[in-house]
Amino acid sequence: DIQMTQSPSTLSASVGDRVTITCRASQIISNWLAWYQQKPGKAPKLLIYRASSLEGGVSSRFSGSASGTEFTLTISSLQPDDFATYYCQQYDSYPITFGQGTRLEIK
Amino acid sequence: EVQLVESGGGLVQPGGSLRLSCAASGFTFSDHFMDWVRQAPGKGLEWVGRTRNKANSYTIEYAASVKGRFTISRDDSKNSLYLQMNSLKTEDTAVYYCGRDRPYYYDISGHYAYYYFIDVWGKGTTVTVSS
Numbered sequence: 001d002i003q004m005t006q007s008p009s010t011l012s013a014s015v016g017d018r019v020t021i022t023c024r025a026s027q028i029i030s031n032w033l034a035w036y037q038q039k040p041g042k043a044p045k046l047l048i049y050r051a052s053s054l055e056g057g058v059s060s061r062f063s064g065s066a067s068g069t070e071f072t073l074t075i076s077s078l079q080p081d082d083f084a085t086y087y088c089q090q091y092d093s094y095p096i097t098f099g100q101g102t103r104l105e106i107k
Numbered sequence: 108e109v110q111l112v113e114s115g116g117g118l119v120q121p122g123g124s125l126r127l128s129c130a131a132s133g134f135t136f137s138d139h140f141m142d143w144v145r146q147a148p149g150k151g152l153e154w155v156g157r158t159r160n161k162a163n164s165y166t167i168e169y170a171a172s173v174k175g176r177f178t179i180s181r182d183d184s185k186n187s188l189y190l191q192m193n194s195l196k197t198e199d200t201a202v203y204y205c206g207r208d209r210p211y212y213y214d215i216s217g218h219y220a221y222y223y224f225i226d227v228w229g230k231g232t233t234v235t236v237s238s
Contacts, residue, residue: 001171034224036152043204043228044144044152050211055226087152091224094168096142096154 002026002090006099012107017078021102023088025069032092035064035073038101039084047086048073078104109133109227111205116232123195123236129188129205129229137161137183140208140223143190145201146231153201155179157208157223158188173199195236202231 003026013019023033031051036044046055048064051071061076075082083106088099115127129141140163143155156169158179167179178191188205206225213220 032222032224036225038152043230044225045228046224046226049209049224049226089152089154089224091222094157095170096157098152098154101151 004099023071029092111229113232127190131186136186142206147201
């Protein structure tokens with residue numbers, strides 16, 4: 001199985017900050033990676049697919065990039081609504097696997 | 108509006124069974140692969156399994172943790188996805204989400220493939236396995 005390792009597990013930041021979350025795959029996944037945002041008690045929401053393609057209707061403050069087996073999600077200027085948990089997911093091969101999540105909290 | 112609504116969750120004893128349903132609307136259900144994903148209390152997301160569409164022979168993939176105990180099925184005439192859960196364990200306690208898959212067409216040098224990711228999620232239904 002492909003292991004997805006996110007860092008950090010928790011990130012404290014302030015409104016207006018630029019933040020980056022990293023996800024590392026245990027083997028090559030050829031950029032078949034998605035990012036999801038989840039708020040407490042809610043379903044996940046798709047933000048990014050194919051490592052860097054922004055889902056329609058998602059703020060352009062969100063961006064994704066890839067370098068080999070390392071992937072990053074960047075939020076350019078944090079807004080109050082962005083404080084949530086973020087998950088990466090690989091869909092290159094079965095079983096589909098998620099990172100353990102990064103909780104973004106208000107400093 | 109594209110919508111997925113799960114139902115059927117509840118409290119069940121270890122070793123028991125439960126059947127979850129996911130009602131789809133707002134899109135052509137029969138065209139899409141569909142997934143189940145679960146989330147244990149306070150934990151991360153865990154993929155449970157996927158059913159492909161008729162064009163792909165309705166084949167199914169499962170996570171190792173549920174293979175042999177859970178069965179995914181669909182009824183395209185009812186726009187519905189199902190998850191039959193047998194031999195339930197306390198560690199199956201979770202919120203269960205259904206998800207719609209979007210295909211991404213990939214062509215390189217004449218060889219092509221589709222890759223699928225979840226683009227729409229239901230709100231989930233809670234399953235508690237406890238004595």
